[in-house]
Amino acid sequence: MNSYDVIVIGAGVIGSSVAFHLAELGAKNVLVLDRETIGAGTTSQSSGILRTHYSVRENVELAQRSWSVFNNFASYLGDDEASCGLVKCGYLITAADDDKLEPLRGALAQQQAQGIALELLNPAQARELLPIASFDNAALIGYEPEAGFADAYLVATSFARGARRRGVTIRENVNVQRLLVENGRVTGVSTSEGDYASPLVISTQNIWTPELAGWTGVTMPVVPERHAVLALECDAAPYTYSMPVFKDLASPGMLYCRSYGGNQMLVSEGVVGEALQKSDAEQGDIPLDYVAEVGAQVAERFPAYETAGLASSWTGVYDVTPDWNPVLGRVAGVEGLIVGFGFSGHGFKLSPTVGRVLAQEALGLATDVSLKPYDLGRFQSGALLTGKYGLGAVS
Secondary structure (H helix, E strand, C coil), rough: CEEECEEEECCHHHHHHHHHHHHCCCCCEEEECCCCCCCCCCCHHHHCEECCCCHHHHHHHHHHHHHHHHHCHHHHHHCCCCCCCEEEECCEEECCCCCCCHHHHHHHHHHCCCCCEEEEEHHHHHHHHCCCCCCCCCCCCEEECCCCCCCCHHHHHHCCCCCHHHHHHHHCCEEEEEEEEEEEEEEEEEEEEEECCCCCCCCCCCHHHHHHHHHHHCCCCCCEEEEEEEEEECCCCCCCCCCCEEECCCCCCCEEEEEEECCCEECCCCCCEECCCCCCCCCCCHHHHHHHHHHHHHHHHHHHHCCEEEEEEEEEEEEEECCCCEEEECCCCECCEEEEEEECCHHHHHHHHHHHHHHHCCCCCCCCCCCCHHHCCCHHHCCCCCCCCCCCCCC
């Protein structure tokens, strides 16, 4: 049986980041296993939005640290050819005079206190940045100039290439079938191509985390939830790369939008989606009634899009926890097991820092940020990380 110092399960954007950071921090014998190929699962379905706006303070710090990586990606990886596909266009968020107004006011103040570059705009100023939108009902508008979007697949593959260059072994199309545990201590994994020994396993299994729960007997509350993404085309009002990402807390679906392809609008809802009975990243059906419903919400904010056409669409699956925030760190009762799951739509934008802190935890180093708030035990203790806007991906 081949032995490794650390085994990482999953080569999506989180697992690839973990692998890179393990090697960067000095780990010499690391194995990454993925049931498919690097970045081919839910990572490839990401909308790629990068922002530091959260109503959960701890998430702001994770996102702030991660933004600095995305903003200097090639340098951070030590690879002149590495690219995250960053489009730095800024991020607008608005609320009407309703139940989201005071939560947004508090979250913006919190961001400013944490040192985030942030501006409060009036409707005319917002319209200058996003001229295709109407801000008639905007009671509060925040603008984060250091934000935008990038390509999650590029990030995952770049982290993986960086990990390999530092000696990490990545094996694709290998399915982990069981965690090997003796006397409460991890000893390795059993896979479709045989067993591998290791005293440390980091699981980044995403929507497949219920498998890990079954192997360990530890309750890990996470549900796979499907969300639809639409690409709308409106020749009269193209959504260009220079226009900011937009979050509309005033819409029923708390819509988020960004430029797609330089002229189309990528749009999706930031609320609870379709719970799946089993973990499955395959594409799902998007009913025409849903397209019409989202289209009507878009037209309320972007009047010209009342006549927009549907250029393309796809679905993505979130690994959703009860409070819509991730679980990070060690698992009590299973020595040598570290997890990162339940990102609930936040995974990509937090991936550089999450990968680093999970690697630090595995190697017994002090973590850049405390993992205590993200501990699995919070679901029993009641110390939840619930966002101020209610359940949904903005958190």
